[in-house]
Amino acid sequence: MNVPRFFLPVLVIAALFGGYALRTSFTQPTAQASFGGEGSETLVCTVEGLKCKGTAGFFMKLYEGRPGIASIETFATEHRAVFTYDPSLVTPSDIRAIMEAPIPLRDGREVQVFRCAEMD
Amino acid sequence: MKTRVLRYALLGAVLVSVIYLALGFGSRSFEAYCPFGGMEALWGLFQTREFTCALGPLNLSMFLAVLGLAFVAKKAFCGWACPIGFLSELAARLGGLFRKGARRPGPRLNERLKLLRYAALVVSLYFTYRLGELVLRGFDPFYIIFSGFGHGTLGWITYATLGVLVLGSLAVPMFFCRYLCPLGATLDPFSRLGFVKIVRNRELCTACGDCGAACPHDIRPQEMDAVRSRDCTNCLECVDACPEKGSLTLRATL
Ligand code: SF4
Ligand code: SF4
Numbered sequence: 001m002n003v004p005r006f007f008l009p010v011l012v013i014a015a016l017f018g019g020y021a022l023r024t025s026f027t028q029p030t031a032q033a034s035f036g037g038e039g040s041e042t043l044v045c046t047v048e049g050l051k052c053k054g055t056a057g058f059f060m061k062l063y064e065g066r067p068g069i070a071s072i073e074t075f076a077t078e079h080r081a082v083f084t085y086d087p088s089l090v091t092p093s094d095i096r097a098i099m100e101a102p103i104p105l106r107d108g109r110e111v112q113v114f115r116c117a118e119m120d
Numbered sequence: 121m122k123t124r125v126l127r128y129a130l131l132g133a134v135l136v137s138v139i140y141l142a143l144g145f146g147s148r149s150f151e152a153y154c155p156f157g158g159m160e161a162l163w164g165l166f167q168t169r170e171f172t173c174a175l176g177p178l179n180l181s182m183f184l185a186v187l188g189l190a191f192v193a194k195k196a197f198c199g200w201a202c203p204i205g206f207l208s209e210l211a212a213r214l215g216g217l218f219r220k221g222a223r224r225p226g227p228r229l230n231e232r233l234k235l236l237r238y239a240a241l242v243v244s245l246y247f248t249y250r251l252g253e254l255v256l257r258g259f260d261p262f263y264i265i266f267s268g269f270g271h272g273t274l275g276w277i278t279y280a281t282l283g284v285l286v287l288g289s290l291a292v293p294m295f296f297c298r299y300l301c302p303l304g305a306t307l308d309p310f311s312r313l314g315f316v317k318i319v320r321n322r323e324l325c326t327a328c329g330d331c332g333a334a335c336p337h338d339i340r341p342q343e344m345d346a347v348r349s350r351d352c353t354n355c356l357e358c359v360d361a362c363p364e365k366g367s368l369t370l371r372a373t374l
Contacts, residue, residue, distance in 0.1 A: 003316055003370045005123055008354055009130050011193055011316075012200040016134075019155075019178075019185030026177035028169055051149070052174035053252070077152040077176025 030076035031056040035063065039070030039084030043092050046118035047099060050079045059114060062098055066090065079117075092119055123356040127199065131206040138203050142266040150266050152176050155197070156244075156303040158183025163249040173254045190307045194314035198297060198304060199353025204262050205297055209336060211286065212293035218357075220333045225292060230338060233299045234351075241302035261285050261296060293336045298351070308350040316372050318347040318358060324367040331368060334361035341368060 030053050050059055056074035059081065063069045068089025073082045083095055096119065102110035141150035151157065157179030164172035171177070186197045198205045212218060225233065247255050257263045258274035259281050269278060288295035297304055320341055332340035337351040341358050359368045 001372045003372050005356060005359075005370060006126070007316070008193060008196055008356070008370070009126055009200060011189065012130065012196050015185045015189040015197070016182075016201060018188075019182040022181035022185065023176075023178040026180045028165060028171055028177065030171050030176070032170070053170075053172065075176065076171070076174060077148055077178060079147075 027075070029073040031060060032071065032073045033060045033063075034071040035065075035069055037068070037070045037086060039068075039086055041085055041087045043083040043085060043095060044120040045081045045083070045096070045099070045116045047079055047081050047114050048117050049114040050074060050076055050081060052076050055113075059099065062101075062114075063095075066098065069095070122360050124360060127355060128206075130200055131203070134201050135203045135206055138266055142268070148176075148178065149174065151263065152178045153182055154179055154262060155182040155186040156306070159303070159306055160245065160248045160254065163245075164252060172248065172252050175254070186303075186307070187310055190310035190314055192314060193316040193354050194311040195304065195307055195351070195353040196316075197307070198301075199355035202297075203266075204301070205294070205353070207265075208289050208294045208296055211289035212336065215290035215293075217291075217293040218334065218336065220330075224338055227338070230298070236299045237301055237305040240300050241305040244302045293338075298337065311352070312348065312350045314352075314354075315374055316354065316370065317352065318354070318356075318368055319371040319373060320345055320347075321367050321369070324364045326364055326367075328363065330361045330363060331358035334358055346371075346373060 047059065050056060053076065056076050059074060060072050063072060068086040070084045070086065074080070075082075081099075085095065096116045099114040099116055100112060102112050104110050138150045138153070140146060141148065141153070151174055157175045158181070161171050161175040161180055164170055164175075165180075171179075189197050216222060217224075224230070244256050254272065257267075257272035258278040261282065263270070264273055264278055264282055267273070285296055285300075288299075292298065318341055322345070325342065327342050329340075329342050332338070332342050334357045335341070336355065336357065337349070337353070339347060339349045339352055339358075341347050347358075354370070356370065359370065362368045
């Protein structure tokens with residue numbers, strides 16, 4: 001069967017958009033951690049600085065041992081973190097303050113590694 | 121209209137989109153769209169159900185889409201969408217490599233060198249799976265160019281790698297695609313099966329060889345009834361170059 005030439009670009013564009021649309025079927029976290037305890041609320045943050053598995057691991061370490069944080073899932077390519085937390089022990093603004101707190105460097109300077117661009 | 125105009129329009133649109141993302145516009149990094157990232161993510165997903173390093177679901181879905189595309193239309197992704205393929209082709213045009221009579225590697229050497237891309241595939245998967253990091257970014261032209269020698273590149277080693285790729289692309293058309301691209305190696309078996317392909321009409325063909333001279337991958341349609349080669353990108357340069365109308369056509373056939 002003859003195929004018209006314009007079929008090729010149409011097919012390629014369909015594949016690219018199809019691939020883009022299909023992404024939600026493969027959503028898996030870059031890294032996740034459970035800290036124990038019960039979390040009845042969920043907070044979704046868009047986090048600037050959350051770029052890869054390394055930064056995701058560092059990000060989650062900031063919440064280790066913090067009361068009220070039950071679990072965190074990070075999605076690096078979407079720059080997204082999902083918290084489950086106990087609202088009687090911690091609030092969304094506490095969660096934001098922890099991620100945005102300046103981190104001391106060895107030379108004494110301090111840098112802000114993460115910034116919460118959006119909260120939901 | 122020459123098909124190349126249409127093809128370059130699409131390739132140009134993809135290239136501009138990648139540059140747009142690389143400049144920090146858009147919600148994701150340009151790396152998140154790389155189909156080979158999907159292949160690199162498989163082992164991590166299988167082991168821990170987590171994505172490796174900076175990879176994500178879009179890498180995987182793009183990878184599956186490109187595999188599906190190869191199964192239908194061979195390496196059409198390479199010829200119609202890949203920004204590195206596009207830059208390679210522009211370099212080859214700059215080097216005058218598509219002129220009739222331009223020197224190309226002989227068929228035997230060419231076939232042997234193509235085995236390097238399977239080595240590139242094995243090495244990149246081995247290190248990524250073993251270390252759980254994209255440790256070979258410093259050798260990946262897509263990352264080097266669009267990140268502007270970003271995080272993970274390796275100083276003079278990366279400069280030397282890019283230098284070799286540029287010089288290679290000016291000397292042999294589609295140097296990286298032919299000999300080193302791990303995504304190309306992954307697509308090979310699917311491309312071999314791809315059923316939308318170039319078919320030659322023996323009655324109309326005069327065996328002038330213009331099609332073979334125009335092919336960026338040194339395929340010789342003049343010697344085949346149908347182009348089944350795994351290297352064919354369905355770029356249609358051969359069809360445009362053919363002086364005998366109807367001798368080469370695009371067909372869906374097994
Ligand atoms: S260019 Fe056309 S006529 Fe010439 S060899 Fe190729 S298919 Fe045959
Ligand atoms: S055989 Fe034709 S369509 Fe295939 S790569 Fe060569 S020129 Fe392009």
